[in-house]
Each structure stands twice: as C-alpha cells, then as structure tokens.
C-alpha cells in the first residue's frame with residue numbers, strides 16, 4: 001500500500017535507526033494519558049510538550065530539496081478524474097509553493113518521518129493555541145489514527161527511502177524557520193495535508209475493502225481533522241493575515257481571489273471521495289435498506305462529519321472576513337468568493353449523500369383517532385384512506401393492524417384483546433398487534449401492521 005502524500009520533495013526523511021513501532025507505541029501511550037483526563041489546560045500543555053519532545057528526540061528530521069514541478073503536475077493529473085486546466089494547475093502551484101508542499105508517492109519510512117516531524121512541531125504549540133477543545137481532540141484523534149495507519153504501512157513492506165543524513169547537533173527543523181509565513185499557518189496546513197492524504201487513502205481503500213465501514217470511519221475522522229487543522233492554522237493575529245498572508249496568496253487577475261477550495265489537497269479529497277462513492281453505490285445499490293447496516297451507518301456518520309467540517313471551514317473563513325475588506329466585499333457580491341463557495345458547499349454536503357439514494361416511498365401519515373378513543377379490551381375500528389384498520393391498546397401502547405383476519409376474513413374489530421393478543425371473533429385465532437404475528441391457530445398468516453405515532457392526544461398512522 002502506498003500513500004499519495006502531499007508533502008514530498010522537501011520531505012523530511014526518517015533516520016534509518018528510528019524504530020517506528022517503538023516510537024508509535026510510546027506516543028500512543030502518551031496520547032492516551034493526555035486525552036484521558038483532559039481536565040486541566042496546564043496539565044494538557046505540559047503533557048503535550050513532553051510528548052512532542054520525546055517525538056522530536058526520536059525522529060531525526062531533515063528536509064531534502066525541491067521536487068520536479070513537472071512530476072508534481074503529473075501526480076495531480078493522475079489523481080484527477082479529468083483533464084486539469086492550466087488555470088487549475090497554476091492555482092495549485094501557488095498554494096503548494098506558498099507552503100513548500102510537494103506531492104510524492106511515499107513508502108512507509110518517509111511517511112512516518114513526515115508525520116512525526118510535523119506533529120512534533122504542532123503538538124508543542126497545540127496546547128497554547130486558542131482553539132476549541134473539540135478541535136484539539138479532533139486533531140489528536142487524527143494523529144492517533146495516522147500512527148496506526150503508518151504502522152500498517154511499515155508492516156506492509158513498502159520500499160524504504162534512502163536514509164538521509166541526521167541533522168547536526170542543535171540544528172532546528174526547517175519547519176521552524178521563520179520566512180514570514182506565520183508558523184501556525186504553515187504547520188496547520190501541513191496537518192491539513194496529512195489529514196487529507198489519509199482521507200484520500202481511506203476513500204481509495206473503500207472499493208476493495210471487505211469492511212468499507214472502517215475506511216469510511218477513517219475518512220470521516222480525517223475530514224473533521226482538516227477543519228480542526230484550519231482552526232489551528234488561522235490562530236494568529238488578524239493583522240498578520242491581512243498584511244502578510246492575504247496579499248501573498250492573492251493571484252493577480254484571478255476572479256474571486258484565492259481560497260482553500262483551490263488547494264490541491266482539498267480537490268484530491270473530493271476526487272477520492274467521489275471514487276469511493278461510485279464504488280459503494282455500484283456495490284450496494286441505491287436502496288438504503290439493501291446496504292449492510294454497518295456500511296450505511298458509517299456513510300451517514302461521514303455525512304455528519306462532512307457537514308460539521310464544512311461549517312467549521314465557513315467559520316474559519318468568516319473569522320478572517322472580519323478584517324479583510326476585499327474578502328468581505330467578495331462574500332457579498334462575488335459568487336466565486338471563498339465564503340460564498342464554502343457556504344454553498346455546506347448546503348451541498350447536506351444533500352449530496354442522501355440524494356444518491358432512491359427516494360423512500362412516500363408515507364401517508366393520517367390521524368386515526370384520539371388516544372382516549374381506544375378502549376382497553378377491544379379494538380377500535382377506523383377507516384383510513386379506504387383501508388379498514390383495527391387500533392389496539394396492548395403492551396401499554398397503541399398499535400394499528402389490518403382489520404380482517406387472515407384465516408377466513410373475520411372482522412377483528414368485533415373481537416377483543418386478551419393478554420395483549422388480538423382475538424378473532426370467528427374461530428379464535430390470536431395475533432400479536434405489535435408485529436401481526438400469529439399467536440394461535442387456525443390463522444397461519446400474519447396481519448399487516450402500520451407504524452403508529454402519538455402526538456399530544458392524537459393517534460397517527462403511517463399508511464405506506
């Protein structure tokens with residue numbers, strides 16, 4: 001298995017002596033200790049700093065040179081479902097240049113080094129960043145899942161990268177160099193890129209997985225982590241954003257300016273997601289009831305996470321609009337602005353997955369009677385939309401079933417309720433009013449039953 005990791009080229013390479021499993025186990029244990037209590041900010045900060053220091057010591061991280069731009073474009077084009085335009089590729093290149101993000105297909109060792117290097121820096125600062133506790137937890141969950149997946153990569157026999165020379169004593173990682181880009185902005189985008197890479201990989205595993213729910217769950221977790229990473233990435237003074245980040249990111253002549261939706265990692269996630277959905281719906285069909293329950297539940301969970309993540313991306317963008325007059329202006333009048341696009345995406349995500357299933361047959365929900373109308377020991381006869389029904393009080397609730405006995409058509413509404421069973425007046429057949437099941441012969445076929453809801457003092461029946 002290989003991962004198309006957005007951070008290549010200037011990749012940190014792992015020290016050949018690093019024992020990944022050992023480091024991973026240590027980090028996981030430390031994370032469990034950190035995320036278990038999560039009660040005191042100072043304690044969390046101290047634990048994270050200790051954890052990050054451990055990681056930094058164990059993982060010797062250096063940064064190789066830049067990758068070939070043609071290779072980068074080729075990697076993106078191969079991930080895309082269609083021919084990418086020159087404009088799209090130019091936008092992607094701007095973003096990538098800005099963060100020093102380069103695409104490459106990696107084996108396990110380099111992947112582990114990137115993961116540890118980025119996170120070692122990020123975890124040190126995470127406890128100090130003014131972001132929500134949910135965001136911190138989302139990032140830590142993603143980190144833990146990345147470690148587990150990297151462990152899988154390590155044991156899958158992926159080709160090892162050439163070991164890079166260890167940095168000189170006291171040398172800092174280039175990730176720490178201050179070149180005018182806010183460190184949180186850069187680190188957050190690395191974390192975003194890592195989460196996006198994992199989401200892509202999980203989506204691409206859906207097609208062949210015997211348990212696609214696991215891959216969907218990972219994709220959901222990583223999708224949520226991208227939003228948390230953006231909160232972290234944007235946690236610096238607004239003035240810096242307005243004067244440093246925004247002018248640098250603006251591409252002259254680009255309608256609507258620049259936005260995260262033009263980030264290649266974001267687009268790669270979209271493409272991989274679509275491939276996964278095509279595979280899932282080809283495999284299980286468009287009838288929700290025909291899906292395996294775990295896969296359907298995981299898909300719905302992904303939908304919830306995607307909606308939540310999209311809403312957070314809007315909030316992050318809106319927090320910058322407050323001080324960025326040009327963006328605020330675009331948000332009001334330009335349909336391609338970042339905020340407008342993101343808002344549309346929230347609405348689209350909410351509809352997208354549900355809209356792929358066949359519409360459920362419409363139900364006809366009809367008021368049947370008042371609760372007080374249903375006697376305790378005999379059924380109440382009602383006619384709803386031409387259907388003859390027996391409304392029965394049993395098991396401390398109210399039930400609705402067909403009024404005609406399946407034995408010889410006896411009128412069950414002329415019968416009675418005994419021991420929670422509906423009894424036919426003709427030959428004594430008994431039915432369970434909850435399920436329609438036969439409890440006593442001579443009937444052998446169950447009764448049709450109908451869902452009942454109580455609203456206030458009224459009984460409603462769904463006629464399908």
Ligand code: FES
Nearest residue numbers: 405408410424427
């Ligand atoms: S008709 Fe109901 S038991 Fe025969």
